[in-house]
Amino acid sequence: MSKTLRIATRQSQLAMWQAEHVQVRLQTALPEIDVVLLPIRTEGDRVLDRPLAEIGGKGLFLKELEAAIAAGEADMAVHSMKDVPAELPPGFALPTVLAPGSPLDAFVSNHYDTLESLPDGARVGTSSLRRAAMIKHLRPDLEILSLRGNVQTRLAKLDRGDFDAIVLACAGLERLELASRIASELTIEQSLPAIGQGVLGIEIRADDDETAAHIAALDDEYTHIRIDAERAVNARLEGSCHLPIAAHAVHDGQTLRLRACVGKPDGSVMVRDEISGPTGEAAELGHRLADRLLAAGADKILADLG
Numbered sequence: 001m002s003k004t005l006r007i008a009t010r011q012s013q014l015a016m017w018q019a020e021h022v023q024v025r026l027q028t029a030l031p032e033i034d035v036v037l038l039p040i041r042t043e044g045d046r047v048l049d050r051p052l053a054e055i056g057g058k059g060l061f062l063k064e065l066e067a068a069i070a071a072g073e074a075d076m077a078v079h080s081m082k083d084v085p086a087e088l089p090p091g092f093a094l095p096t097v098l099a100p101g102s103p104l105d106a107f108v109s110n111h112y113d114t115l116e117s118l119p120d121g122a123r124v125g126t127s128s129l130r131r132a133a134m135i136k137h138l139r140p141d142l143e144i145l146s147l148r149g150n151v152q153t154r155l156a157k158l159d160r161g162d163f164d165a166i167v168l169a170c171a172g173l174e175r176l177e178l179a180s181r182i183a184s185e186l187t188i189e190q191s192l193p194a195i196g197q198g199v200l201g202i203e204i205r206a207d208d209d210e211t212a213a214h215i216a217a218l219d220d221e222y223t224h225i226r227i228d229a230e231r232a233v234n235a236r237l238e239g240s241c242h243l244p245i246a247a248h249a250v251h252d253g254q255t256l257r258l259r260a261c262v263g264k265p266d267g268s269v270m271v272r273d274e275i276s277g278p279t280g281e282a283a284e285l286g287h288r289l290a291d292r293l294l295a296a297g298a299d300k301i302l303a304d305l306g
C-alpha cells in the first residue's frame, strides 16, 4: 500500500479551498504519496449567532482539527495564519508557511467605492475588533455592526441591505474568485493587516518528523521571516485575531521593517509604532516592538478588553 498524507479541514468554502490548494501543491511535490482531505465540522462554523470572542476566542477554529491530528486520524491541518493564536497547544508545531496572498483588507460595498466616500453615519459590518478600531479611527462617524459567518454569508448580508459596506480580507475573496466584489483595497496605512493575514500555514504533531520533511518543500522563506516577526508581536501581547492587534512585516532579505498597532475598538485610541533591523532577528524585533507598544498604552487597551 502506498503512503497517505491526510489533511484535516473545516468545511467552509474558504477552508476547503485552502486545504485543496495544499493538497495539490503537496501532491505535485510528492507524486509517490497519496494526499487526501479529511473534512471536519467545527464549533466555530456551527455557532454563528454569537460574537467570536464569546464562543471560544483564541484557537477556536483550530481545536477540532488538532484533535483529529492528536488522535492519529489526520497528519496535518491547513490554517489561515491570521486564525492561529500566538501559542500552539503543547505537542503541535507549525513548521511550514506558504507563499502569501494579499495581506490587505477589502472595502466591499454595492453603492460606494471607498471608505472615504461613505456618507456620514453609514453602517459598516465587521466582527473583527481590529477592523472596527481601524475604521472608527479613520471615520469616527461610522456605525460598526456585527457581521459573522463565512465569506459568502457575509456578502449575502451586505446584498440584502444590512450594511452600507463590509470589510473582509482581500485574500479570502481572491481565493473564492470573488475579487470582483472588492470595491477598493484599504491600504496598509489605513488598515494595518492582522498578523499573518493572507498567509497559509501547515500544523502538524510536533514529533512527526516524517510529515515535517514532506511539507518542508512548500515553505516560503520570505514569508517565514515575515511570520516570525509578526507572530513575535502576538507572543508578547498574547493576542489572537480576536483582539484589536495588527502587525505587518516586509523585508528585502536583509532588513526587515515591522509595523504594529493596538487600537481601542471604538477607534478613540490607536497606539502605533514600527521597527527595522536584520531579518535574522525577526522574532527579537517583534518582541521589542510589542514591548514598546505595551509601554505606550497598549497594555491598558488590552487589559480593558479583559
Ligand SMILES: NCc1[nH]cc(CCC(=O)O)c1CC(=O)O
Residues within 6 Å of the ligand: 080, 081, 082, 083, 151, 167, 168, 169, 170, 171, 172, 173, 196, 197, 198, 199, 200, 241
Ligand atoms: N477569520 C476568518 C478568516 N480567516 C482568514 C480569512 C481570509 C484569508 C486570510 O487572511 O488568509 C478570513 C476571512 C476574512 O477575514 O475576511
